[in-house]
Amino acid sequence: AQTVTQSQPEMSVQEAETVTLSCTYDTSESDYYLFWYKQPPSRQMILVIRQEAYKQQNATENRFSVNFQKAAKSFSLKISDSQLGDAAMYFCAYRSAITQGGSEKLVFGKGTKLTVNP
Amino acid sequence: DSGVTQTPKHLITATGQRVTLRCSPRSGDLSVYWYQQSLDQGLQFLIQYYNGEERAKGNILERFSAQQFPDLHSELNLSSLELGDSALYFCASSVGGTSGYYEQYFGPGTRLTVT
Numbered sequence: 001a002q003t004v005t006q007s008q009p010e011m012s013v014q015e016a017e018t019v020t021l022s023c024t025y026d027t028s029e030s031d032y033y034l035f036w037y038k039q040p041p042s043r044q045m046i047l048v049i050r051q052e053a054y055k056q057q058n059a060t061e062n063r064f065s066v067n068f069q070k071a072a073k074s075f076s077l078k079i080s081d082s083q084l085g086d087a088a089m090y091f092c093a094y095r096s097a098i099t100q101g102g103s104e105k106l107v108f109g110k111g112t113k114l115t116v117n118p
Numbered sequence: 119d120s121g122v123t124q125t126p127k128h129l130i131t132a133t134g135q136r137v138t139l140r141c142s143p144r145s146g147d148l149s150v151y152w153y154q155q156s157l158d159q160g161l162q163f164l165i166q167y168y169n170g171e172e173r174a175k176g177n178i179l180e181r182f183s184a185q186q187f188p189d190l191h192s193e194l195n196l197s198s199l200e201l202g203d204s205a206l207y208f209c210a211s212s213v214g215g216t217s218g219y220y221e222q223y224f225g226p227g228t229r230l231t232v233t
Contacts, residue, residue, distance in 0.1 A: 033219060043206060044120075045224035052219065091161060097219075103174030104214065105151065106222060108161035 002027045002094050006109035013082045014117050020067075021077045021112045023092030031097040034068065035106070036077045040088040048090070051075065053097070079114075087116045121145065122211050122225035130231045136197040139228045141209030143190055149173070149214025150192040151222060152184060156205035167192055168214045199232045206230075 003026045013019035025034070036048040051059045051068050059066050063083075067076045079086055092109040121144035131137055143150050152164040154177075163176035167186035178184075181199075186192045196203060206229050210222040 043227050043229075045208060045210075047221060050219070050221075103166055104149065104212065104220075104222075105163040105166060105174060105176060106153075106161075107163070110160045 002029070002032075002096070002107050004092050004094050004107050004109035006092055006112050008112045009110070010113045010115070012115040012117060013079070015082055015084060017082055018078060018080045019082055019114065021079075021090050021092075021114065023075045023077070023109055025073050025075065025092070025094050027073070027094065027096075029096055029098065033095045033097060034066075034075045035093040035095070036064070036066070037091045037093060037108075038086075038088045039091065039111070040085075045091075049077070082116050084116050084118060087114055089113050120223040120225060122209060122223050124207075124209050124225040124228050126228060127226065128229045128231075130233065131199060132233055133199055133201060135199050135232075136195065137199065137230065139194040139196070139207055139209075139230075141192045141194070141211075141225060143192070143209075143211030144223055147211035147213055147223070148190065149212045150186055150190070151210040151212075152178075152192070152194050153208040153210065154205045155208060155227070156202075159205075161208075164194070173214075196230070201232050204230055204232045 032053045034051045038046045049061045063080045089111045094107045123142045148169045164178040166174045184194045206227045209225045212222045213220045
């Protein structure tokens with residue numbers, strides 16, 4: 001079974017600064033997807049960024065980028081020019097690309113609470 | 119707004135009771151997923167339906183059951199409720215299928231409090 005580990009329960013960053021959230025995962029599969037989700041106080045789950053394992057290029061979405069190290073099974077999220085609205089819980093998630101038994105379930109880490117200080 | 123709707127938003131009930139949570143997927147989405155978010159267990163996959171058929175089961179208790187109806191909406195039934203069932207229950211939907219990438223869109227969740 002796949003597992004996702006986020007070793008930083010909490011992080012803080014100054015507004016306009018850069019912060020990196022860590023995520024490691026364990027899988028025996030070679031083809032999969034990785035995601036970062038944001039959960040603000042409203043509790044809505046918002047997809048921030050995704051990475052396909054077969055792609056060597058790191059995904060980027062505006063101020064959000066990832067550092068995907070497949071051999072190390074590491075998938076960190078970098079937030080540049082942090083804004084007050086970035087304050088939220090961030091969850092790293094894994095999804096198999098091979099739908100064994102037909103499931104496209106997401107496996108989540110425990111989350112990292114990000115505080116942005118003005 | 120993800121396009122996924124869940125009702126009710128909040129539910130407070132007593133131990134031993136039974137409740138039903140409802141989810142309407144985005145228009146055109148055939149897959150519905152249920153997730154439970156609790157303080158101690160984090161976000162866990164419960165069950166997935168695809169076009170009316172159960173596709174996969176996760177850590178779903180035997181006291182819990184779900185179904186997807188012909189109009190593709192889904193219901194999650196929780197019975198013999200215990201204090202530990204208090205959690206935020208999310209429904210997500212996607213186009214679904216057997217391969218390729220497709221995003222799962224999450225609803226706003228139903229907050230269940232068991233007293």
